[in-house]
Amino acid sequence: MRCIRVSENAYEGYRGKAREILEKFNVKVWSVVEITTKIGVFRGIILPRYQLADDKHITIKLPTGYNTGLNVDEIIEIKEIGYEPGRYKLPSPSVKPDEKKPRIPLLGCGGTIASRLDYRSGAVIPALTPEELYSMVPELADIAFVYPRLLFELFSENMTPEHWIKIAKEVEKEINERGAYGVVLGHGTDTMSFTAAILSFMLRNLPAPVVLVGSQRSSDRPSSDAAMNLINAVTLASKGDIAEVTVCMHGTTSDNYSLIHRGTRVRKMHSSRRDAFRTIGDIPLGKVENGKIIMFKKDYRKRSSGNVVADVKLEDRVALIYFYPGMKPDVIHHFIDTGYKGIVVAGTGLGHVSIYLFDAIKRAIDENIPVVMTTQCLWGFVGMNVYETGRDLLNLGV
Template structure:
């Protein structure tokens, strides 16, 4: 009898071990590509939340700090670069995009998480949203408090991002920004507060959903084309066209746009007042620059709502394009990529209404 009980117990132990092994094998496989930022930052004290040093902690330490990651995915890490995100450049974007596309082609990768500084996270997200060639989830995550701070938000944000990147719900949703238990679409999200944890918002169009106890809950999707549906290919690009942003205000002058033109810009995004309004002197100068071949995109500094074509300017006459609901910083990204495909302003305007 005792021998039979021992055999039964041993059999049950093997069954449970096999079950645990199968459950572990069923976990998604997520690659974390680290780029630096506050999530990898350190402060002088545990209460330092301003004036800390970003991009100090490597990806392996970030992963080790959140052992719960192993419960939701098989996780690997790679340090692509280590910078504060205000230093993000076109060259960084191209390197990151190419690496993302390489990794997503691997059959043993189900999704990617990119750790990133919050200052330019929305721009990197939108750039990748236009050039990633896969429906696999790409989730960009950051933190508003450095890793050394009391109640640092990086660990829970990273946990949620890994769970989201490994979820079936995130497949085909485009590039996602995930912080503060929220799921935000790359096209519409923007940083709205310099300090608080709930800084990332899509103020008018809304978030895509929430992370609830490590589970993705989507309530809407973007209607604009993205990732595998776009016409942009950066695989052979080493540089991007020179495009800069000039900011409108009362008493606006043309010094900035003149400097950009003199520096060799092929495109200028003008963040006008109101619905992309232009002062008389600015309109005159931008029209002259367009006649010289520089592409002009009319955007708005307001931050919400569409910049309407032929609303505050006769765009057909001046041959300007408008940004639709893109912020100036995202309009710059789309104009750069558009100029890698065409110089036709009508085609470029189509792209602004498509993406």
């Protein structure tokens, strides 16, 4: 989910023609306005915009709670009838966290899983203190002693290997030095499966659960999945006997239960549905429903004593190439020429690419660049001994 960054800038996110029209009518972000356009009259609150947004629209929050964008070329007049700045202070929580309960850090890595929305203004406010978190989801106090800590705020498509290394080191510190009984990572959903996979390899000898959680729907929507996902993730981290990296997200489109996905087997399969995450090539490890953890499988790592080791050595100059019909060999030559240390090819079917790429692949192998084959298919396996193309690739050294 995307956050609107709030600042004191009166024209936050507005530039060009959009800013000019705000200045012309002497209105600003958080002004309550009546805007007359060629297609009708709209009342609402002017919202800040993302810094890369176009300069052709003004965004307002309507009295219904929905946001809409108005084309500046169709605006005839804007009248300011009030001013309602975004609220930053959350109400005091009605519950008191119990420090005797299992200690579960909520490490914020982006997204709005631990944020609160001001329904009047549309501003998404990070819930970065225990008081704010328990105000947002008071049910957490009955489960564990949850203490949130922000590692960084970024859209998950901007996650890099450097961020993965920081997360792994922070998890190591929480478990080994601060006595965390489990760890919850709040993460944007788009690349959550990538982070879950790399952490599964980085965190060696893991003695406790590390649970990634996010939300598909923003907090201002009745269909938001944020609260249930967070409650179930904390339940898993504090009560589960598993000691693996997992993803805990909605299992259905309804608020029935969350599925527990193994970090190396999970993939986001839908861009917007609440049950977007699926285990690939297996069944989920289990589910969390009404505060109970029900495991479907028995072959998972169990809780234990001891310390986790964050093995953060990795090579980030590895290319993932998705083969397609007509692909030119210069794609592979490019990664060789620019100093990449490894190439993973997502081939068709059982692991095939065109014969026209063979010379480029052989060059990479001859220059000691490992070339590894995987399949574009979501189910099944790589079987390169079945057909001639696969056997030829094996003979090249793939």
